[in-house]
Amino acid sequence: MTQYLMSVWMVEGAEMPSAEAMEQAYKDVDAFNGELKASGHWVFAGGLHPATTATVVRAGEGGDVITTDGPFAETKEQLGGFWVITAADLDEALALAARATVACQAPVEVRPFQDEPPAG
Numbered sequence: 001m002t003q004y005l006m007s008v009w010m011v012e013g014a015e016m017p018s019a020e021a022m023e024q025a026y027k028d029v030d031a032f033n034g035e036l037k038a039s040g041h042w043v044f045a046g047g048l049h050p051a052t053t054a055t056v057v058r059a060g061e062g063g064d065v066i067t068t069d070g071p072f073a074e075t076k077e078q079l080g081g082f083w084v085i086t087a088a089d090l091d092e093a094l095a096l097a098a099r100a101t102v103a104c105q106a107p108v109e110v111r112p113f114q115d116e117p118p119a120g
């Protein structure tokens with residue numbers, strides 16, 4: 001089984017859903033999470049605070065570390081949450097992502113994790 005990251009993308013500045021729509025999305029995501037756990041696909045998941053709460057840490061010249069506020073990329077699309085799942089192949093991961101996008105009402109990107117290099 002391969003691990004996949006299913007990342008949820010939010011568009012900065014987009015109109016926020018109504019309180020009722022958000023409540024339904026939370027219920028739908030909870031139900032989807034339960035299905036992932038029951039089927040053995042679940043590894044980990046989490047929602048993130050808005051990108052405006054981010055802090056970027058990067059290596060500078062001469063080994064200095066620079067810390068700045070805000071997201072690294074200048075883009076309107078920001079990571080809003082994610083699932084780490086296991087799936088037999090990309091087709092199975094995409095089928096799960098199709099259910100995830102309906103549950104969370106946002107775009108979901110699917111990317112496989114790199115294989116671990118052999119030990120030793």
